[in-house]
Amino acid sequence: MRGFAESVMQGPRTVAEQVANVLREAIANGTIKAGTPLRQDELAEQFGFSRMPIRDALRQLEAEGIVSIHPTKGAHVARMDSAEISEIYALRELLESEALRLSVPGLAGAKLEEAEQVLDQIDAERNVGRWGALNRAFHLALYHACGNRRLLGLIEAHHNAADRYVRILLSNLDYRNRSQTEHRDLLAACRRRDGDKAVSILMQHLREGSETLVNAIEGDGLSRKS
Amino acid sequence: MRGFAESVMQGPRTVAEQVANVLREAIANGTIKAGTPLRQDELAEQFGFSRMPIRDALRQLEAEGIVSIHPTKGAHVARMDSAEISEIYALRELLESEALRLSVPGLAGAKLEEAEQVLDQIDAERNVGRWGALNRAFHLALYHACGNRRLLGLIEAHHNAADRYVRILLSNLDYRNRSQTEHRDLLAACRRRDGDKAVSILMQHLREGSETLVNAIEGDGLSRKS
């Protein structure tokens, strides 16, 4: 009999999904750097599977915008220059402010509690790798009641695409403190059902993130195009 | 030596892409109806290829939201109920109004000419199957100067996802005439660089489309969930 966790949590049911999850995390936490070619048979040997599920996984990651695939040339981790980061953040502003605006009036108390607990977890969490996921969880909890599942999907996709860059932000203690302050302000505005205020805090929050990130990336050698 | 068309036009370079294109069109024009299971070996035999490129094509279409894949259960053409149509149109309003707002100030005269020519083509076109593509081309031409390629990509993706439903609209002569009137109003506003007016016309245009479509679908038996 299958374990309780697998049967309920709808865990990865195919090798391709498992591979995709491992690769996504490895790319997000920087183990595999931007621009790295992802050879099918190389990965196949490392994972201990054939190339087929690896191909499927790469296609899935391509759909998420994390890797690029050129026919007959193979896949490589998608490089992002600062212009693309700006694009992603511009879209996040657009999508998330709309989601928040729609969500605030119908936001259940339970979700607000959940969001607050996530913020406490962020403060307590010492493992850098978890911050990205917790950050995403906080934001999505607030948007949960927006009533448009497709919108939520888009938002999640953009979080995934930018994840490894967001982690650059969150590894900076100074930014992290500012971010948490804004998060708590945002949560408070949601509690007061003050949608307009919440949206303006969110916009400010995202704009700061975007600027900090663009500066960080243009300072490094990360801004080379693929 | 390879033909000129293939080498320059960047046409489909793999079988999987060709299959994906054919399937996308077949689904869009109703040849393959919503909910139809897409069996790998069945398609493989019909296309005369093996199941592998068909698998790749199905994954690609899944990423576009046109088909759904459940592990071990296979793929089927994604069903959309009226709620999902509403979601897509809500997103189109959000994404396209932003794109238009950004694009209008920088819209080159050439693009405006191009858009007008597309409108003339729509009036002249007698082949129903081409209307969807022309409709998309018109809209994208106006958004072209928005400066955010990722935004344009999202808009195109949503056009693709809703394509077969938009065609229901466009096959209605009455709606098509109204739509063309609005298109020309929209184009005129863009020519005057009146971004606010253009956006409000666009919102009205999309809202009408959404309402017409939801009514059409709820009238039919198409609204069953998958």
Next chain:
DNA sequence: GCATGGATATAAGTATGCCCGTATACGCGC
């Protein structure tokens, strides 16, 4: 000495076959 053409190597695309999971139907037991 440089450029161009061809050969070779590398890696992705494609084909085929097998295995395993899921669903459905039939039978047996209660």
Next chain:
DNA sequence: GCGCGTATACGGGCATACTTATATCCATGC
């Protein structure tokens, strides 16, 4: 007669093997 268990069939996931395309390097000719 109804329900549960088992068996069989259908179909998708994965592996292995082969083909094709592209890039690089070397040789040859200008």
